[in-house]
Amino acid sequence: MKTVALGAAAVLLLATLPGVANPSLLHLLTITFYYVVLATSWNLLAGMTGQFSLATQTFAAIGAYTTGLTVYYLHVPIWAGILAAVAVSLLCGFVLGVLVLRMRTIYLAIATWAFAETVHISLGAAYNLTRGELGLSVPPLFGSLEPAPYFEVFLILAALATLTAWSIARSPLGSFMRAIKDDELRAESVGIDTVRVKIFVFTLTSGMTGLAGAFYAHYVAILSPNIADFSVIGTIITMVIVGGIGTVAAPLIGAPIVETLGALLSRYGEWDLAIFAAIVIVLMRTSTGGIVEAGRRLLSRLRQAQTT
Amino acid sequence: MLLEVRGVSKRFGGLQATRDVSLALNAGEIRGLIGPNGAGKTTLANLITGIYAPDSGEIRLRERRIDGARPSAIAHRGLLRTFQNTRLFGNLSARENLLVTIYAWCGLAAAARMRDEAERRAAHLLQLTRLDAVAELPARALSGGQRALLQLASGFMHPELALYVLDEPFAGINPVFVETILELLEHHRKHRGVAYLVVSHEMEIMRRICDRVAVMIEGAIFLEGSLEEIVADEAVIDAYLGRI
Numbered sequence: 001m002k003t004v005a006l007g008a009a010a011v012l013l014l015a016t017l018p019g020v021a022n023p024s025l026l027h028l029l030t031i032t033f034y035y036v037v038l039a040t041s042w043n044l045l046a047g048m049t050g051q052f053s054l055a056t057q058t059f060a061a062i063g064a065y066t067t068g069l070t071v072y073y074l075h076v077p078i079w080a081g082i083l084a085a086v087a088v089s090l091l092c093g094f095v096l097g098v099l100v101l102r103m104r105t106i107y108l109a110i111a112t113w114a115f116a117e118t119v120h121i122s123l124g125a126a127y128n129l130t131r132g133e134l135g136l137s138v139p140p141l142f143g144s145l146e147p148a149p150y151f152e153v154f155l156i157l158a159a160l161a162t163l164t165a166w167s168i169a170r171s172p173l174g175s176f177m178r179a180i181k182d183d184e185l186r187a188e189s190v191g192i193d194t195v196r197v198k199i200f201v202f203t204l205t206s207g208m209t210g211l212a213g214a215f216y217a218h219y220v221a222i223l224s225p226n227i228a229d230f231s232v233i234g235t236i237i238t239m240v241i242v243g244g245i246g247t248v249a250a251p252l253i254g255a256p257i258v259e260t261l262g263a264l265l266s267r268y269g270e271w272d273l274a275i276f277a278a279i280v281i282v283l284m285r286t287s288t289g290g291i292v293e294a295g296r297r298l299l300s301r302l303r304q305a306q307t308t
Numbered sequence: 309m310l311l312e313v314r315g316v317s318k319r320f321g322g323l324q325a326t327r328d329v330s331l332a333l334n335a336g337e338i339r340g341l342i343g344p345n346g347a348g349k350t351t352l353a354n355l356i357t358g359i360y361a362p363d364s365g366e367i368r369l370r371e372r373r374i375d376g377a378r379p380s381a382i383a384h385r386g387l388l389r390t391f392q393n394t395r396l397f398g399n400l401s402a403r404e405n406l407l408v409t410i411y412a413w414c415g416l417a418a419a420a421r422m423r424d425e426a427e428r429r430a431a432h433l434l435q436l437t438r439l440d441a442v443a444e445l446p447a448r449a450l451s452g453g454q455r456a457l458l459q460l461a462s463g464f465m466h467p468e469l470a471l472y473v474l475d476e477p478f479a480g481i482n483p484v485f486v487e488t489i490l491e492l493l494e495h496h497r498k499h500r501g502v503a504y505l506v507v508s509h510e511m512e513i514m515r516r517i518c519d520r521v522a523v524m525i526e527g528a529i530f531l532e533g534s535l536e537e538i539v540a541d542e543a544v545i546d547a548y549l550g551r552i
Contacts, residue, residue, distance in 0.1 A: 172411040172419040175400060179408050182397040189357065189391075190462060191383030191412035246399075 003166070011159045018148035026147040030219065032259040033154035037212035038232075039239040039251035040161040041205040044168065046237075047246040049201050050181030052105060054233050055096065055112040056209055058119045061228035063089045063210030064217035065123065065130060068138040078141060078218055085214035086207050093206020097199040104184070116228065123225035135222035141215065150219045157212055164208070166248045177201060178246075231273060235262070238276040241283055244292030253291050309371070310335045310503050311356070311387075311471055316365030316375070318355055325351040327527045328365070333471065336501040338493070340514045340535070343524035349507045350392060352524070353473045356505070357389040358382040369471070384413060386470035388463040390477060392507075394455045398448030402439050402458050405447050406430040409465035426465070433461045436495075437488060453485040460489060464496055471503045472496075478510045490517065511535070 018026055042056045066088040067081030076084075100111050124132045131137075142149045168174045176197050179187040188194050217223050239258045243250030258276065265272040287294050313331040317324070326348045333339050341349050354360045356367060358379040367375040374382050388409075397405050410426040411419045419426075434440040437457045442450055447458060456477065463472050478486055490513070496502040508514055514521060515535045522532045523544055531541055538544055 171416075172407070173416055175404055175408050175411065176416075178400055179397045182399050183395050185359070185379075186391070186395040186397065187408075188379040189359070189383060189389060189395075190409045191380050191388075191466070192408070193378075193380045193412075195378075 014155055018151055023147050026151045028263055030147055030151045030154045032255050033158035034212055034216050035255040036158035036251045037161040038209055039236050039255055040165050041209045042236050043240045043250055044165055045201055045205045047240055049177040052109045053112040054109055055116040056236055057228050057232035058116040059089050059206045059209035060213030062092050063213030064223055064227050067214040068136045068217045068223045082214040086211050089210020090203055090207040094203040097202025120225055120228040133224055135224045138217045138221055138223050140221050141218035169248050238280055241280050242290055244290030247292045249292055312368040314366050316362045318362050324527050329529055333503050335503055336497055338504045338518050340518035340521035341507045347524040348527040349524050350475055353475050386468040388466055389473035390459050392475040394459045396447040396455055396459055399446050401444050402447055403430050403443045406462050406465050409462050413466055429465055437461050453482045456481055457485055469502050473505045475507045478508055478513055
């Protein structure tokens with residue numbers, strides 16, 4: 001309860017930010033919140049359940065293009081486009097979950113990577129439909145592209161995603177997920193229906209990502225296949241690992257750090273990716289638990305120092 | 309009849325792991341399963357618990373077919389097992405390792421309702437196994453003996469446990485822990501009528517606890533009887549006991 005109250009207070013405090021912050025900071029934070037949702041989704045799937053998917057960005061693209069295309073061609077209202085986006089992402093997540101059910105570790109990574117790149121390339125190749133790299137024009141959610149209202153929307157999305165992950169982590173479902181990550185055969189043997197749990201997590205996280213992608217489409221207004229670029233999953237994984245893979249707080253810590261660093265490094269071209277890779281390698285060698293684990297260790301050391 | 313294995317065979321490539329195995333167990337019975345390494349004991353345990361589906365034959369639990377069913381479905385019906393090389397959820401605490409069994413049985417929808425009952429059972433088992441001091445530690449941080457005890461205890465969390473297949477539960481276990489294990493087995497046999505199929509090489513323990521013992525040699529059940537009858541059998545001595 002204390003954690004929820006603290007989280008709610010933080011969200012309310014952040015919600016007042018558009019009154020004082022400049023638009024470029026708001027834009028940076030909006031994108032950060034978008035990444036918090038994506039990273040939370042990947043963290044639930046890979047960090048907690050051990051299903052190392054490389055297709056999270058693809059579901060954002062599926063959501064984004066579903067609403068973009070339905071609004072563009074069918075002239076449906078934006079809310080209907082977003083609903084369709086969630087439905088299509090859930091369905092695709094379910095189907096992918098069923099297809100990769102028996103795959104583990106590297107095979108799962110390869111299969112989801114193949115799926116991700118197929119969708120990515122198709123989005124560019126089907127330019128008659130998607131306008132490819134030229135970009136599909138999508139109407140902005142709030143008429144203008146002024147970041148303040150989008151900031152609030154993505155703040156809510158990030159908060160909801162985090163709340164979802166937090167509740168799952170504390171529930172028996174969370175134990176099942178971590179059990180599957182630790183030892184799938186044993187999980188089956190004690191009676192956990194691993195098939196159902198895995199498909200559920202695939203479906204849920206895909207829907208969550210698709211929703212974020214749909215809102216993202218109505219924020220960037222010009223949608224290109226870049227949204228499904230492979231570097232996106234690299235960024236997501238970096239965020240989660242920096243934060244502390246498998247912990248609910250990981251995306252909240254990792255996303256702002258990586259986004260800010262990316263913004264600072266952006267004037268040097270694509271060096272940010274190289275630097276992220278270096279950070280990940282260092283973290284994997286030293287503290288696989290990321291910042292959360294390092295913080296915990298520091299806290300327990302401080303407590304020990306106090307008691308002695 | 310609690311468990312009925314009838315004419316079960318399983319082949320892996322060129323190896324006939326079990327051939328035409330038949331076995332029957334009553335509620336509350338403790339059945340030993342012995343035999344030389346590679347005789348097919350663990351394969352039989354894997355067949356009974358759904359890790360493999362048999363090539364032929366059938367397996368029934370309380371008259372209902374379970375061969376070919378998934379391990380989780382079989383576990384749901386009250387047939388659980390332990391693994392020879394202790395398997396636990398290493399990143400879950402000892403307590404969570406116990407709770408998972410009960411939540412898996414009752415399902416997520418009923419989990420909230422079962423919570424107090426589950427916590428109570430877990431606390432009781434942690435106390436019985438003297439693991440209460442390490443209850444909040446991740447299972448991977450426990451000692452070998454503690455891990456084996458925890459693995460065993462996790463099965464007793466199942467509210468409808470009927471048959472517990474134990475694969476080498478005493479191998480490499482400190483004698484102090486062995487006594488605790490035996491107490492646990494007897495307690496649940498007496499109060500809940502749990503039956504056990506125990507795969508073990510520990511003849512002294514088998515003699516103490518097993519009503520009957522089955523000897524497996526080269527994938528087939530060679531002989532069944534009390535341990536006294538079995539150790540008196542010349543062929544068994546030749547095939548197995550004589551070699552020790």
